[in-house]
Amino acid sequence: MTLPGNLIRTTATRLSALYILLFSIVAAGLAIYMTNLSISMLTSQTQQALQEEVAGIEALYQRGGITLLMRTIDRRTRQPGAFLYLVTDPAGRILAGNVGSIEPGLLVPGDFAGEAFRYSRYGDNEGRHLHKAVGAVINLPNGMKLLVGRDLGEPEQFMAVIRKALITAFVAMVIGAFLIWFFIGRRALHRIDSISRASQRLMGGDLSGRLPVSGSGDEFDRLSKNLNIMLERIEELNTGFRQVSDNIAHDLKTPLTRLRNRAEETLAGNRQVDDYRSALEDIIAESDQLIRTFNAILMISRIEASQSIEHLKLMSMRPIVEDAIELYEPVAEEAGAILLAGKTFDADVRLNRELVAQSIFNLVDNAIKYGGNQERQSEVCLAMERREGRICIVVSDNGSGIPERMKDKVTERFFRLEKSRTRPGSGIGLSLAKAVMKFHSGELVLEDANPGLRVILAFPVPAAQ
Numbered sequence: 433m434t435l436p437g438n439l440i441r442t443t444a445t446r447l448s449a450l451y452i453l454l455f456s457i458v459a460a461g462l463a464i465y466m467t468n469l470s471i472s473m474l475t476s477q478t479q480q481a482l483q484e485e486v487a488g489i490e491a492l493y494q495r496g497g498i499t500l501l502m503r504t505i506d507r508r509t510r511q512p513g514a515f516l517y518l519v520t521d522p523a524g525r526i527l528a529g530n531v532g533s534i535e536p537g538l539l540v541p542g543d544f545a546g547e548a549f550r551y552s553r554y555g556d557n558e559g560r561h562l563h564k565a566v567g568a569v570i571n572l573p574n575g576m577k578l579l580v581g582r583d584l585g586e587p588e589q590f591m592a593v594i595r596k597a598l599i600t601a602f603v604a605m606v607i608g609a610f611l612i613w614f615f616i617g618r619r620a621l622h623r624i625d626s627i628s629r630a631s632q633r634l635m636g637g638d639l640s641g642r643l644p645v646s647g648s649g650d651e652f653d654r655l656s657k658n659l660n661i662m663l664e665r666i667e668e669l670n671t672g673f674r675q676v677s678d679n680i681a682h683d684l685k686t687p688l689t690r691l692r693n694r695a696e697e698t699l700a701g702n703r704q705v706d707d708y709r710s711a712l713e714d715i716i717a718e719s720d721q722l723i724r725t726f727n728a729i730l731m732i733s734r735i736e737a738s739q740s741i742e743h744l745k746l747m748s749m750r751p752i753v754e755d756a757i758e759l760y761e762p763v764a765e766e767a768g769a770i771l772l773a774g775k776t777f778d779a780d781v782r783l784n785r786e787l788v789a790q791s792i793f794n795l796v797d798n799a800i801k802y803g804g805n806q807e808r809q810s811e812v813c814l815a816m817e818r819r820e821g822r823i824c825i826v827v828s829d830n831g832s833g834i835p836e837r838m839k840d841k842v843t844e845r846f847f848r849l850e851k852s853r854t855r856p857g858s859g860i861g862l863s864l865a866k867a868v869m870k871f872h873s874g875e876l877v878l879e880d881a882n883p884g885l886r887v888i889l890a891f892p893v894p895a896a897q
Contacts, residue, residue: 832884
């Protein structure tokens with residue numbers, strides 16, 4: 433379909449057309465009403481002035497007779513904007529005045545004539561009565577008659593000006609409305625088409641596409657921004673799903689293969705009861721590790737989908753940190769590491785205690801496992817800080833740290849550094865902490881401790897504080 437056809441089919445164009453039609457009707461009605469009212473007022477003023485002039489002429493005639501009347505008429509006809517005066521004899525011949533001729537049959541005595549008549553001025557073509565006026569006829573002695581009138585050219589000119597202005601305004605309004613309809617409507621249609629094309633790409637599976645944003649801040653931009661945020665979220669979840677699928681296929685294949693090989697090795701050959709028991713215990717331990725891994729994956733999925741059963745509650749962060757220190761001191765001692773308790777303080781934060789505690793436990797456990805090296809004993813410190821208006825939990829160690837280029841990678845599920853692949857673990861501790869912090873509207877930050885690594889859980893301070 434052509435562009436004009438598409439424009440006509442849009443709701444915005446139809447509403448604009450209805451608005452223009454309504455505005456035109458109202459504007460025309462108002463202009464006609466004001467024009468008629470103005471003309472009526474001018475006509476009324478003309479008639480009133482004419483009545484006053486007739487009364488004055490009659491008074492002059494009664495006071496000074498025909499001589500004073502003729503002298504006064506002669507003087508007044510020479511004044512600018514004068515009334516119309518016409519004196520005729522009984523035969524209808526013009527004796528004095530500023531009127532060239534009038535329509536026949538008008539010099540009938542009577543009251544004020546409300547009907548308009550045609551007349552000609554001196555210098556007009558003979559027999560052509562081009563001008564319109566209203567007037568009254570006064571009988572004089574000896575069959576003479578006096579016509580006193582007022583030209584209606586001024587009201588007619590006013591009406592012509594109003595009519596011309598109305599037509600000009602209406603034409604300008606129609607042209608302007610058409611131009612606005614064409615350019616703005618076409619722009620809106622183009623934006624809708626671009627959104628439609630982007631939607632088709634998205635339906636085709638290309639989640640990297642985004643809806644166009646012009647920067648004007650109108651309703652199309654607001655809609656596009658909200659949909660782009662939704663698409664980013666969908667793409668993030670879809671990417672996470674693919675990563676989980678790939679990582680499960682890659683990283684869980686090894687423990688499953690190890691389970692099968694262990695069971696096959698145990699069944700092969702003659703074994704004692706203790707051998708079977710030992711093999712089953714190893715298989716159970718390996719299975720428990722797999723179950724914990726799947727539970728962690730399920731927890732991350734629920735957190736990222738914001739489907740956690742527990743609601744966030746306002747509580748102090750300090751007891752959680754102190755419980756983690758108390759719980760992992762024996763673990764650190766058994767592993768030959770030193771767990772240091774840093775500064776703690778009372779600070780209320782809206783959080784889910786179980787999720788935050790699990791994240792802290794994972795971070796401390798990772799620091800104990802991977803923080804040390806052959807040159808120095810592993811030292812792990814758990815503390816609290818205030819930083820840029822946020823409450824932070826900091827887990828630091830004195831190990832070899834994480835290269836800067838790998839800091840974004842280590843928060844992905846099942847990602848493990850080469851040096852950590854020979855040690856126990858599944859590589860989801862940091863990804864779980866990242867998901868927990870996102871659920872709490874906080875941030876997971878990795879910093880260099882020189883030497884070692886500082887992992888920071890930064891929580892937003894509640895508005896009440």
